[in-house]
Amino acid sequence: MKSGNKRSPDLSFVARERLQGLKRLPKGFFVGAPDLAVEVISPSNTFAEIHSKLVEYFDSGAKLVWVINPDEQSVLVYRQPQPDKLLKLTDSLDGEEVIPGFTLLVAELFAELDF
Template identity: 60%
Template sequence: LGSYVRSQRIGFTFDSDTSFKMKSGNRRSPDCSFFSKERLQSLGGIPRGYIEGSPDLAVEVLSDANTVGEIHDKVVEYFENGSRLVWIIHPEEKYVLVYRRPEPEALKKPGDILEGGEVIPGFALDLSEFFAEPEL
């Protein structure tokens, strides 16, 4: 995702060290996120500290510690604060839930292509490759 976004010069990707301040005062740090160049320009560039609002794309990678309620609350809050796309990745079960609103729109599995749609035009990821076991 980062390589594609850099090559297309359409925005910036961030890791979980980046904090986004929600209207509620909560700070969220998705595992990976994308913020469009246009939205960052409207903020005057990449702010120091945290970014007001949520990213255009928020990516959460599930762990055993996550609850369904916790993830649902995050998804709802992301959309209430400006996200246009959310991907919830379940590495153990090998699937990605795609959200374009606070309800899942699609379940993508190995053999499917995960696309960025209008949020990250032209981005496509083969989930068979993404979830492939590393060769030792």
Template identity: 70%
Template sequence: MVEIHDKLVEFFENGARLVWVIYPKKQYVLVYRSSQDPDRLLKSADSLDGEEIVSGFTLPVAELFQKLAF
């Protein structure tokens, strides 16, 4: 977790306004608007939202964790 926190600090110091940290094994996403604490915990029933930063972007979290079959 220290590595993730360090990256969050770096991203926000360099102007990021929104960061999604994806945990594939546990199948959830943490949404950060600062490097401190996450603003939200998103699970499979939720959707990622680009908010005003990536206007119009939405993606169901469940789609992140679908296994691809080729």
């Protein structure tokens, strides 16, 4: 991150183009922000903590952030540190230009496991 902090989203995606020239995936932290960062809100998270992470992700070059709220079964989509849209169970996540062609029903994130 630009700030020197080492942030680790719950899930991240880095485009293949940004990995060109690497022989192996880096061990430890990737240098820079992911193209897509996903944070899952847990009971111990505070709004200030999540917002601080979002600001750092975007300041360091992230293009898209999804904040998943399991308690409300919703996803906040960010393209900057302010939320762009709120997705509910009937909506779909879209990878936009970051992961072209990727879509996922929000309801699938919260579906009960059936093994």
